[in-house]
Amino acid sequence: MDDEAFGLLERFEGATQLETVLDGYGSGKSKVAEVVSLLLQLGFVEDLDQPTAIRETGRDQMLASWLHVTNACNLGCHYCYVSKTAEHMTEDTSRQAVDAIIRSAVKNGYSSVHITYAGGEASLQLPQVIKIHDYALLQAQEHDLQLFAGMISNGVAMPVRFIEQLKQRKIGLAISLDGVGADHDQQRPLVNGAGSFTFVDRTITRLLAHGLIPNINVTVSQRNLASLPRLLAYILEKDLPFGLSYYRDNECSTQYNDLQFSDAEMISGMRNAFAYIEAHLPNRTLLGALVDKTRMYGSRQHGCGVGRSYMAINQRGGIASCQVDIANPVTSIHADNPLQVIRDNRLGVQGVSVDEKEGCKSCQWRYWCTGGCAMLTYRLTGRSDIKSPNCAIYKALFPDALRLEAARLLKYTAPITF
Numbered sequence: 266m267d268d269e270a271f272g273l274l275e276r277f278e279g280a281t282q283l284e285t286v287l288d289g290y291g292s293g294k295s296k297v298a299e300v301v302s303l304l305l306q307l308g309f310v311e312d313l314d315q316p317t318a319i320r321e322t323g324r325d326q327m328l329a330s331w332l333h334v335t336n337a338c339n340l341g342c343h344y345c346y347v348s349k350t351a352e353h354m355t356e357d358t359s360r361q362a363v364d365a366i367i368r369s370a371v372k373n374g375y376s377s378v379h380i381t382y383a384g385g386e387a388s389l390q391l392p393q394v395i396k397i398h399d400y401a402l403l404q405a406q407e408h409d410l411q412l413f414a415g416m417i418s419n420g421v422a423m424p425v426r427f428i429e430q431l432k433q434r435k436i437g438l439a440i441s442l443d444g445v446g447a448d449h450d451q452q453r454p455l456v457n458g459a460g461s462f463t464f465v466d467r468t469i470t471r472l473l474a475h476g477l478i479p480n481i482n483v484t485v486s487q488r489n490l491a492s493l494p495r496l497l498a499y500i501l502e503k504d505l506p507f508g509l510s511y512y513r514d515n516e517c518s519t520q521y522n523d524l525q526f527s528d529a530e531m532i533s534g535m536r537n538a539f540a541y542i543e544a545h546l547p548n549r550t551l552l553g554a555l556v557d558k559t560r561m562y563g564s565r566q567h568g569c570g571v572g573r574s575y576m577a578i579n580q581r582g583g584i585a586s587c588q589v590d591i592a593n594p595v596t597s598i599h600a601d602n603p604l605q606v607i608r609d610n611r612l613g614v615q616g617v618s619v620d621e622k623e624g625c626k627s628c629q630w631r632y633w634c635t636g637g638c639a640m641l642t643y644r645l646t647g648r649s650d651i652k653s654p655n656c657a658i659y660k661a662l663f664p665d666a667l668r669l670e671a672a673r674l675l676k677y678t679a680p681i682t683f
Contacts, residue, residue, distance in 0.1 A: 286301070338386040340456060343524065358580070362578045379412075380398070415436060432475070439481075559637070573616040582598040630659065
């Protein structure tokens with residue numbers, strides 16, 4: 266905003282009558298009213314006679330699901346939560362899984378469905394992923410549902426013919442990348458111990474050449490904190506969307522103590538990464554990318570759909586509340602309404618509103634943080650109604666991330682003026 270627009274905004278710092286504000290501008294009332302209307306639309310001011318409700322923007326009508334199409338993987342990532350086997354989802358099980366998703370969507374009044382194809386490594390079952398998706402498309406159309414889909418891959422192998430099939434079906438692709446060269450290899454080696462970065466880099470180059478822009482998933486641990494600026498240079502140079510997520514302790518990675526980080530280490534490392542971004546600001550917003558799984562836009566009471574609007578289906582047809590707990594299903598694809606079984610289940614992680622979490626209720630950041638990853642909190646505390654173990658990190662980094670977005674806006678966006 267320019268100084269005059271900001272001065273107008275400050276008039277609404279406390280409750281005030283719109284007429285009182287307009288009277289102070291004499292003949293300029295119409296322009297002032299126009300700017301106030303814009304501020305109201307953008308959420309900077311609120312009509313106290315019609316307060317804005319906190320709601321799960323864009324998610325109320327979407328049932329999210331995770332299809333664990335295979336338990337096998339060609340990498341041996343040190344932080345992975347999956348106990349690998351050669352087992353994969355059969356065609357019959359995959360169809361019944363889709364049927365269970367569609368059935369739950371219809372019974373619970375959803376208008377759209379999102380399916381994430383994952384594993385293990387989903388690219389090891391590329392033909393099956395396409396078959397599953399084509400079947401899901403038919404079922405969604407038959408039940409008047411919108412279908413959205415994405416696939417998570419380590420990016421080691423991605424044939425051109427499959428890239429074209431993904432593009433044709435509008436299946437989004439997320440590639441995991443934790444560094445450049447050895448920085449990536451130290452966390453994500455091949456099963457034989459060799460490095461995987463060269464293969465992932467080749468795949469990213471191939472994807473961009475064929476017009477499929479992947480989202481880069483970065484897992485940040487103590488190991489790669491110091492090298493984040495090098496990775497960000499790679500990502501920003503290629504103008505790739507990305508997200509920085511923090512390592513989550515799990516039963517399969519307990520032997521790797523050097524993945525753990527302290528609050529101070531993460532805050533310092535992320536601020537160094539932010540400094541690099543500020544010197545190389547991208548044109549796209551990073552509000553949903555910088556601070557773990559939080560999203561610094563809109564207002565949310567839940568960080569994800571765990572326990573409410575999400576189903577993770579394993580290779581055998583078992584259904585869990587979260588993919589991290591996929592080995593411990595609470596129901597199966599044979600249930601009449603699997604989602605309702607998940608909602609009714611009172612064991613394990615629960616989908617608790619941030620307004621009901623101890624340590625969150627009065628926090629100014631709560632509708633962005635939403636209490637952090639529900640599964641991580643439950644694993645480390647045994648509770649779902651308490652703030653995230655990463656709370657101090659989030660509180661320290663939110664102002665820094667906001668400042669970074671402000672710098673980006675000043676560089677690329679015209680201000681609101683009178």
